[in-house]
Every structure is written in C-alpha cells, then in structure tokens.
Amino acid sequence: MRISARLAQRIAVTILGGATLVTLLALVYIVFFVLEKGLEVVSVDFLLSDSRDMGRAGGIFPTLIGTVVLPLLALSIATPLGICTSVFLTEYTLENRITRIVRFGTDCLAGIPSIIFGLFGFIFFVMTLGMGWSILSGGLTLAVMVLPTIIRTSEEAIKAVPRSYRDVSYSLGATRWQTVKKVVLPNALPGILTGIMLGIGRSIGETAAVIFTAGSSLRLPHSLFDSTRTMAVHFYILAREGISTENAYGTAAVLIISVLLVNLAAYWMMNRFIAKRS
Amino acid sequence: MSIIGEKGVRRILLVTAFSALSALLLIALFIINEGVPFIFRYGLRDFLFSSEWKPAEGRFGIFPMLAASVWVTLGAMAVGAPLGIAGAVFLSEFAPKSVMRIIKPAIELLAAIPSVVYGFIGVMVLAPLIRSSLGGPGLSILAGSIILGIMILPTIMSISIDSLLAVPQSFREGSLALGATTWQGVYLVIVRAAKSGIIAGVILGMGRAIGETMAVIMVAGNAVKIPDSALDSARTLTANIALEMSYATGMHRQALFATGVVLFVVIIILNSLATVVIKGKVARR
Numbered sequence: 001m002r003i004s005a006r007l008a009q010r011i012a013v014t015i016l017g018g019a020t021l022v023t024l025l026a027l028v029y030i031v032f033f034v035l036e037k038g039l040e041v042v043s044v045d046f047l048l049s050d051s052r053d054m055g056r057a058g059g060i061f062p063t064l065i066g067t068v069v070l071p072l073l074a075l076s077i078a079t080p081l082g083i084c085t086s087v088f089l090t091e092y093t094l095e096n097r098i099t100r101i102v103r104f105g106t107d108c109l110a111g112i113p114s115i116i117f118g119l120f121g122f123i124f125f126v127m128t129l130g131m132g133w134s135i136l137s138g139g140l141t142l143a144v145m146v147l148p149t150i151i152r153t154s155e156e157a158i159k160a161v162p163r164s165y166r167d168v169s170y171s172l173g174a175t176r177w178q179t180v181k182k183v184v185l186p187n188a189l190p191g192i193l194t195g196i197m198l199g200i201g202r203s204i205g206e207t208a209a210v211i212f213t214a215g216s217s218l219r220l221p222h223s224l225f226d227s228t229r230t231m232a233v234h235f236y237i238l239a240r241e242g243i244s245t246e247n248a249y250g251t252a253a254v255l256i257i258s259v260l261l262v263n264l265a266a267y268w269m270m271n272r273f274i275a276k277r278s
Numbered sequence: 279m280s281i282i283g284e285k286g287v288r289r290i291l292l293v294t295a296f297s298a299l300s301a302l303l304l305i306a307l308f309i310i311n312e313g314v315p316f317i318f319r320y321g322l323r324d325f326l327f328s329s330e331w332k333p334a335e336g337r338f339g340i341f342p343m344l345a346a347s348v349w350v351t352l353g354a355m356a357v358g359a360p361l362g363i364a365g366a367v368f369l370s371e372f373a374p375k376s377v378m379r380i381i382k383p384a385i386e387l388l389a390a391i392p393s394v395v396y397g398f399i400g401v402m403v404l405a406p407l408i409r410s411s412l413g414g415p416g417l418s419i420l421a422g423s424i425i426l427g428i429m430i431l432p433t434i435m436s437i438s439i440d441s442l443l444a445v446p447q448s449f450r451e452g453s454l455a456l457g458a459t460t461w462q463g464v465y466l467v468i469v470r471a472a473k474s475g476i477i478a479g480v481i482l483g484m485g486r487a488i489g490e491t492m493a494v495i496m497v498a499g500n501a502v503k504i505p506d507s508a509l510d511s512a513r514t515l516t517a518n519i520a521l522e523m524s525y526a527t528g529m530h531r532q533a534l535f536a537t538g539v540v541l542f543v544v545i546i547i548l549n550s551l552a553t554v555v556i557k558g559k560v561a562r563r
Contacts, residue, residue: 108302119519
C-alpha cells in the first residue's frame with residue numbers, strides 16, 4: 001500500500017518530534033531528579049562546614065575550595081597560551097602548513113578522553129616532575145585539557161572582529177602588535193571570556209583527570225603542593241563507595257548548579273558578543 | 279612592547295602557538311613510553327586477544343575489556359545517533375525558529391552536566407529499573423549504553439543542527455517548488471546535503487562514548503569477562519585503567535598504560551576520520 005505524501009509527512013513529523021521530546025525529557029529529568037533530592041540536603045551549613053568521617057557527615061567546604069582553586073589555576077595557565085595561539089593563527093600568519101598542523105594538534109587534543117589526561121598527568125607531573133598529588137599537578141593537567149577550548153573560541157571571537165577595524169588601526173600607523181592589543185583583543189574580549197567560562201565549566205565537572213593528579217585529600221590545602229579534592233571527585237567517591245547517598249545528592253546538586261551557572265554565564269556573554277557584532 | 283619589538287612578539291606567539299601540539303606530542307610520548315615497551319615484551323596478540331586479565335599472576339589480556347568497549351559504544355550509538363539526528367532534523371526543519379533558539383542552547387547547556395552525574399542517575403534510576411523488568415544484575419552493558427547514549431546526544435544533536443542549518447535555503451525552496459512536501463525535501467535533499475556534517479557529529483559522539491570513564495564505571499558493573507548478553511556486567515578499557523590505576527605497580531601499571539595506548543590510537547583514528555569527513559564536505563562546496 002502506498003501512503004500519501006501528506007500522511008508520510010505527518011508520520012515523519014510525529015516521530016521526529018517524539019524523538020526530540022524524549023531527548024529533552026531525559027536530559028531535563030536528570031537535572032530535576034538530582035536537584036529535587038539534593039537541595040533538601042544543601043544549606044549554608046552544608047556548604048561552609050568541614051567534611052567529617054570521610055564525607056559521611058558534615059559539609060563540603062574543603063571540596064568547594066578545591067573546586068575553585070583547580071579551575072582557577074588551570075585557566076590562568078591555559079588562557080594566555082590559548083589567546084596567544086589564536087592571535088598567531090588569525091593575525092600573524094596566513095593559512096599554510098604550520099596553521100594546519102597547529103589546528104590538527106588542537107583538534108586531536110580536544111578529542112582525547114579525560115582518562116588519558118589523567119594517565120599523562122600522573123606519569124608526567126606527579127611522577128616524573130615530582131610534584132606529587134597536588135593542586136599544581138591537577139591544575140597543569142586541566143590546563144592542557146581545556147587549552148583547545150580556549151584556542152577555538154578565541155579564534156572564533158578574533159575572526160568576528162571586522163576587517164575594517166584593523167584597516168583603520170593600520171592606517172593610523174599602528175604596528176601589528178599595537179593593533180592586536182588595542183583593537184582586536186578588546187573587541188574580541190566577550191567571545192574570549194565565553195571560552196574561559198566554558199573551560200571553567202569543564203574543569204569543575206571533570207573527575208578522571210583530576211583524581212589521578214590532584215588526589216583526593218579532604219583536608220584544606222595550604223599550598224600549591226597540597227593534594228585537594230574537587231566536588232566532582234567528592235561526589236564520585238561518595239556515590240561509588242556508598243559512603244553517603246544523602247550527601248552525594250547534596251554534592252551533586254551543588255555541582256550541577258555551579259556548572260550550569262558557569263555555562264549560562266558563557267552563553268550570556270556569547271549572546272552579548274553576537275548582539276554587539278551585528 | 280618596544281623592548282621586545284614586533285619581531286620578538288611574533289617569535290613569542292609562534293612558540294606559544296605550538297603549545298597545544300607539543301602538549302599532544304608530550305602526552306603521546308609519555309603514554310607510549312610507558313605502554314609500548316610492555317606491549318612488545320608481552321606480545322601484541324596476547325595483549326589484545328587473550329581473555330585472561332589476572333594482574334597478580336602476570337596475565338594481561340584485555341580482550342574482555344576490548345569487547346565490552348565495543349559493545350557499550352555500539353549500544354550508545356544505537357541510542358544516541360537516531361535520537362540525536364531525529365531531534366536535529368526536527369528542530370532545524372520543522373520546529374519554529376523561536377523554539378529552536380531556546381532548545382539548542384538548552385541542549386548544549388545539558389552537555390555540560392558532569393559525567394559522574396549521569397553515572398549516578400544510571401545507578402539510582404536505570405539499573406534498578408533494568409534489574410526489575412529485564413533481570414540480570416542491572417549494572418550492565420545495557421545500562422551503560424543507555425546512559426552513554428544520552429550523554430552523547432547533545433554532541434550529535436548540536437553538530438547535526440549546525441550542518442543542517444548550513445544547507446543553503448535555496449535547496450529547500452527548490453524542492454518545494456518541484457512539488458515535494460517538506461518531509462520529502464528533508465529526506466531526499468536536506469539530510470543528504472548535510473550528510474558529512476551529521477556523520478562527523480556521530481563519529482565525535484562515538485569518540486566521546488569510547489573515552490568516557492567515570493559514568494561507565496558506575497553503571498556497567500565492571501566484571502572482567504567477555505559479555506554474553508546486553509544484560510551482563512562488563513568492564514570497558516577506560517574503566518579498567520581508572521579502577522586499577524590507584525594501586526597498580528610495575529608490570530601491572532605498564533599494562534594499564536598499554537591499555538591507554540590502545541585507547542589513544544582508537545581515538546586519534548576516529549578524530550582523523552571526523553576531520554577527513556568534514557574536510558571532504560568543505561572541498562566539495
């Protein structure tokens with residue numbers, strides 16, 4: 001039996017729409033499920049008190065510190081490197097073999113799974129360079145991991161700065177670097193910040209690369225050479241070792257909220273950037 | 279800046295431009311340096327195709343893990359690819375622009391949910407459901423596939439949407455002008471024109487599924503044996519590394535790095551494949 005084109009269209013739209021709905025529901029369900037169970041546990045006290053008994057009791061304050069410090073360190077290393085790379089790719093060279101190789105390297109790095117970063121960070125920073133399980137090892141590993149994100153978004157942002165801005169700057173007698181510093185980068189800033197926020201979001205949610213490099217100490221770190229535990233790692237350990245389901249939900253809620261907030265900030269900046277451009 | 283000068287700046291930038299590439303090479307070098315000598319000593323065939331993983335007895339065959347990784351990844355693709363592509367087609371071709379403008383960022387936002395959270399949902403919700411309705415231990419290849427499938431949905435969907443939107447509007451108008459319905463146009467023209475982008479999205483999603491570690495550890499059960507059915511517990515390559523790394527020493531640790539080498543090679547192949555597919559599209563335009 002042949003079905004009419006109109007009917008085929010109706011069936012197709014129903015199926016496709018259904019699939020979209022299933023996807024959205026699954027993803028939204030995950031967020032709400034965790035928030036519903038977790039927010040009961042979360043309180044100011046939960047956020048600001050020390051963990052006791054391996055996280056079975058008490059709050060998550062030490063992991064909050066770890067979650068702030070590690071991404072900060074990672075991004076303060078990756079950001080300058082990433083911006084310089086993208087400036088070089090866009091402003092200082094034409095498309096040639098070098099840019100192709102650099103782009104290929106960046107793409108490959110972006111696709112490497114976090115467990116490989118964990119292995120690398122462990123053998124290189126922790127063992128070979130003797131940094132031990134520390135904030136420094138973890139931060140450096142995360143820096144390598146988020147570098148491709150920073151490079152890509154900065155490159156897009158710099159490319160979006162209109163040609164005419166540069167032409168005006170050059171016609172005023174500015175050198176290339178002056179143009180980059182005074183014209184290109186300030187105008188690309190919101191786009192670059194978007195990349196930084198995305199990098200922070202990814203670092204906050206990372207587990208595999210962090211657990212083998214920064215360790216999982218629940219004590220408050222006093223220097224870059226102390227081990228620390230991020231919220232994601234804390235949540236993983238609580239859930240996996242069945243230490244406390246309740247606190248696991250609480251940690252997960254805080255984790256999801258922070259990641260979503262950071263990413264929302266990224267989108268907000270991206271939209272402002274696009275609005276300003278057009 | 280006058281101290282360094284234009285040439286100096288250029289040189290500094292050139293050096294930093296190689297940071298990502300040198301990081302990649304450094305990673306490859308260290309993983310290979312730890313893992314490859316072991317593979318040579320142990321024998322590639324024994325390492326890949328023997329199913330005995332008994333570190334205490336010096337037996338390091340990763341075949342069960344290899345099989346588990348393949349099964350879980352294929353399962354994740356079976357869940358994620360149809361849903362992701364269908365969603366992308368619906369949002370880009372049938373949904374109103376305003377709906378898409380809200381849902382696409384929302385889906386990308388959900389891609390940022392940490393993998394451990396997905397794993398946790400798998401343990402708390404999905405595994406008990408599978409155990410009570412289909413039997414088996416619950417923590418299984420099936421659970422892993424579904425969770426990973428959902429995790430890679432945003433990747434596949436967002437890349438597919440981008441490539442569908444990149445199809446020129448004239449293609450749509452042309453097919454409508456010939457009397458085709460919207461669906462016929464989508465099916466016969468638009469999806470084919472966007473094919474390479476969609477395939478690239480699927481390949482990148484696949485890379486993410488193979489490389490995912492923590493979520494899989496939590497939901498797949500981690501038993502070291504060649505799985506017989508989708509309801510069996512299984513341990514993937516990534517899970518094997520992460521589970522034993524914390525206490526492994528000597529040969530055992532090298533074997534784990536060798537597992538990392540296998541994973542590294544697979545990922546590089548997949549990424550190159552995705553790059554080639556996208557390049558082919560650009561060249562044809």
